Amino acid sequence: MGTKRHFRVWRGDDTGGSLEDFQVEVNEGEVVLDVIHRLQATQTPDLAVRWNCKAGKCGSCSMEINGKPRLGCMTRMSTFSDTETVTVTPLRTFPVIRDLVTNVNFNYQKARELPAFAPPKGVEPGEYRMQQVDVERSQEFRKCIECYLCQNVCHVVRDHEENKRAFSGPRFFIRAAELDMHPLDARTDRKELAQAEQGLGYCNITKCCTEVCPEHIKITDNAIIPMKERVVDRRYDPVTWLGRKIFRRDQLDEPAMAHSSSPSTEAADTSSHWHQQGPQPQAPAVGADGKLPVAELYLDRPAASSPFGDDQEFPLPPDQVRYNHPH
Incomplete structure (x- = not known):
């Protein structure tokens, strides 16, 4: 007892x-x-x-x-x-x-706003190759179980309702950092988008998110601070500063999103205005009888005994098969 x-x-x-x-x-x-x-x-x-x-x-x-x-x-x-x-x-x-x-829908909305991995052009699935050091560099962030404890303790999310629209939170900062470190991600603007759209600048690195992480991910030290440093490197680089004296400021502030014709830019253009309402779930297409169409596959070899009787022939005659290709 x-x-x-x-x-x-x-x-x-x-x-x-x-x-x-x-x-x-x-x-x-x-x-x-x-x-x-x-x-x-x-x-x-x-x-x-x-x-x-x-x-x-x-x-x-x-x-x-x-x-x-x-x-x-x-x-x-x-x-x-x-x-x-x-x-x-x-x-x-x-x-x-x-x-x-x-209700943790806030986190799912922020997940939808974050641009997904953009595979490089000309490389098919199964052809991706990475060095082990690149795998290990972001492996820590992939341990996230999305418990949202870090989101719960983040004071920007908890105490400042007015900032929620422009702030993604620590869970999605580590996702952005993971993709920014990924050698095969075709986007080159992860850090700029983290600053401009995810509200990276709101974080004042109190490390409360790291303290509650059950997977012991060093969210602040290994993701947020390096992302902040990469943003600062670009914004305060002396060459960039000199460029601002020559070109218009907007040409330098948003180069990847508006002034490049690279494959990564094409992906960037699709993610502008992240905070717009995303697509709503669509009802499944049903027939006039109110039922979903059934897709049957043509069998290329004899199968086991049919539960509907032993007179069924395999393969099925093509004229008796109705196949609906999924769209």
Whole structure:
């Protein structure tokens, strides 16, 4: 048998809520998410919590435990003293849907605004070649599980609603840095776009995002600061400064986005006005009978016995096959 522990869990929705007290059994080796599941099973079956893998790799169970943003599945109960009250609340930065579940659509919108990897022209998938040093340089950033704890603690996102439209946050700064370091990415304007469109200049490198990262990514030291340095190098380079004395300022400030005919520029042109409304999901095309068309493939070899009878011939006669090529 385990011991009884005092838990305080926030209950409510977007209209309001409060902390409720529970006495719940805790066994050796359990994590906070285990206790939340026990609460659901024994005392509060309607308690809402988001979770998936329970292995610290999906980022779903983000919550605040005793005021610190953590993953519920990676926070062991042994880290708290036997008499300590464990308070569990939803992420404070994002709107509450219900109980411990928050609306993180802000992050998905910012992900859509970030230009994707642009493969180089003339190189087909499967022909990409990279040096191991280039792989290792950005490997750290690919460990991100998108728990959004870094977004939650970023004061620009949390405390300044007026800046949200022009600020992507640390999770997407490391994505921009990863692509900027990628030797096969055809875009050459990642740092300029990070400054102009993602709000890189708003970050004052307090390192709070690095402190809460469950994957121990050095977000500030290895991504944000180097990106800031590359922006400064370009803006304050003496050759560029001299060029401003000769050419118009706009020709130098936005060269990759407006004054180049390289393949990377073509990609850059498609990403201007990032903050416009993106395409809306489209309903699937259905036939007059209200059903989706079924695509059948022509089999080039005999198959197993048909569940509809043994008189079915394989391969199927072409005149009896209806094949709809996916568009």
